[in-house]
Amino acid sequence: MKSYQVKLLTVLISAILLPPAASAAKLSVEQRLELLEQALASNQKELAETKAAFVAYKEQVRQQHTTVAARPQPAADPQLQPAANRQVLVGNLANASSPVPGTEPPAAQPVTLKQISQYVKEDIGFSYSGYLRSGWATGNHGSPQSYAIGSLGRFGNEHSGWFDLLLTQRVYNQDGKSAHAVVKLDGNVGQQYSAGWFGDNQGNENILQFSDIYLTTRGFLPFAPEADFWVGKHVLPIYEIQMLDWKSIRTDAGAGVGIENMDLGAAQMDISLTREDLDVYNRDLSTKTQMNTNSLDLRFHDIPLWQGGTLALMGKYAMANKSDDQKQNEHNNSYYTLKDAWMASATVRQQLSHNGFNEFTLQGANNSFASSFSNYSAASPSMGNNGYYYGDHTNGMAIRALSQGEVWLSDRIIMANALVYSRGEDIYSYDSGAHSDFESLRTVIRPAWVWDNYNQTGMELGWFSQTNKTQSGTRLKESAYKTTLYHALKVDTSILNSRPEIRFYTTWIHQLDNALSDYRFTDNKDDQFTVGVQAEVWW
Structure with missing residues (x-):
């Protein structure tokens, strides 16, 4: 099923990428297969680059969570605290999704839900x-x-x-x-x-x-x-x-x-x-x-x-x-x-x-x-x-x-x-x-x-x-x-x-x-x- 979807997607993309002249001209079977192979190779390259970027992003998030978990924690169970006082980690997602090589990811900042709620009220x-x-x-x-x-x-x-x-x-x-x-x-x-x-x-x-x-x-x-x-x-x-x-x-x-x-x-x-x-x-x-x-x-x-x-x-x-x-x-x-x-x-x-x-x-x-x-x-x-x-x-x-x-x-x-x-x-x-x-x-x-x-x-x-x-x-x-x-x-x-x-x-x-x-x-x-x-x- 997945193979069929990839092939169908490839055909559709190829139809879009092909210039009108090429679409209008009569092509041989060999020429058509060659064009499809070129489009497929390009798609595979882009997919590999996207996968690599996603893996790098997951590793950065894991390192951030590991750093936070290693910090001393209060004795009280945070789940027993009122929801408005629990802390969530808010980082610079724009930078995290597009990491700059050779730089450390930005540190997450603790912000309470109450502060977020107050910010939204003040903003609107x-x-x-x-x-x-x-x-x-x-x-x-x-x-x-x-x-x-x-x-x-x-x-x-x-x-x-x-x-x-x-x-x-x-x-x-x-x-x-x-x-x-x-x-x-x-x-x-x-x-x-x-x-x-x-x-x-x-x-x-x-x-x-x-x-x-x-x-x-x-x-x-x-x-x-x-x-x-x-x-x-x-x-x-x-x-x-x-x-x-x-x-x-x-x-x-x-x-x-x-x-x-x-x-x-x-x-x-x-x-x-x-x-x-x-x-x-x-x-x-x-x-x-x-x-x-x-x-x-x-x-x-x-x-x-x-x-x-x-x-x-x-x-x-x-x-x-x-x-x-x-x-x-x-x-x-x-x-x-x-x-x-x-x-x-x-x-x-x-x-x-x-x-x-x-x-x-x-x-x-x-x-x-x-x-x-x-x-x-x-x-x-x-x-x-x-x-x-x-x-x-x-x-x-x-x-x-x-x-x-x-x-x-x-x-x-x-x-x-x-x-x-x-x-x-x-x-x-x-x-x-x-x-x-x-x-x-x-x-x-x-x-x-x-x-x-x-x-x-x-x-x-x-x-x-x-x-x-x-x-x-x-x-x-x-x-x-x-x-x-x-x-x-x-x-x-x-x-x-x-x-x-x-x-x-x-x-x-x-x-x-x-x-x-x-x-x-x-x-x-x-x-x-x-x-x-x-x-x-x-x-």
Whole structure:
């Protein structure tokens, strides 16, 4: 069979190599055989040269492998190491395939797969990152319900399937200047039904939004070439109280312009101007008008204080840009009056041993920002309530003190914590109305026994109490406590900063007072027992 293929190949090559004149002329059998013999001899010569070059190349590769094998090897089995840390031999294949007589082959260089992966990402300029959480749970009275996550804590108390998807593409990188296009999608995928279609129908828990769509650049600002200058739908970095799932500092924004990480020597500065329009309601809540508002954020961060301690300062001012009709509506008292608002914040972050940390924050605000402080659950600062503005907001103020972090209590015990104290006077509360006073305390601790890098067993204990005093003097109280026992399969030991993580848990929530929410669990119960498993990961 091989002989037949060689003969056929020889005939075809001969047909190609023969000049047209020779092909057209009538040749004798002897002449044709002579031509075929000449073509065959030429092919055999080329095949011999190629075989010799290939044998020389194999010998060079063998010598390289012999040299590497003779080097001292670590005691650990490389096959047991993570794939990203294993080393591969990368040589100059162009030179190896065409060796220069009398020269040594180039030495192979050890490169990790992680380095190769990073090189490919940097070369194409594209990255894809994200976050998700999802899980199964059931309750002792039917479907499990979430209650006051922002006060009692997250473990065993969140039953949604949230996700973030971040796409970044480098579009320019030359002469010290770069530009990246960024698109971020986030939303929720329902955990209750098999269908997960996105849409606007009432009661659909499947939601999706473009939370970011902007261009960010570096090197284009002559006065701050190291800073990130961005334009589009984006906000300055948020500060999240992770165990309570809300943000102490954030901006609800449409589009804007900003500069981040401007080097001031002793500090870094961020500044942004963003749009965040609100739907302002009339007095009977029957109609609304879109009112343009803009927010100016100014931050100074990474200010050194002492060993392991840094300070961050933030100021924010939100202002309305009203049309003549909107001013008239407020003047005749047919619509609620949207008032400008400010918020100020100071945060001290202290690094602790074993990569632990703690953050202490003091905040003050007025008008609608103060109103958001009074929310007994989610308390992220905002000009409106889920994009809507209503109520007679007064010039009262609110303050709060926050602490969050994690600390190693021993070689095997780690504990995360979140503590928030808030109070306000003469503010508008979405729960108790205008001219309300409030005071609240919420605390969550999560101690865990660390078995190894992949296993933890712990509990999350949460308790909160809030009392609002209405304009008439009536006191309304909301309070509850939660106990969650869990075992986590995870990567690394940090409670707050290491993922992925899979948690098997059982949770009991007991509601003590509900004068603000008027909430009850299924079957009008004041408590709930649930069991479940949840996965959380970012990448």
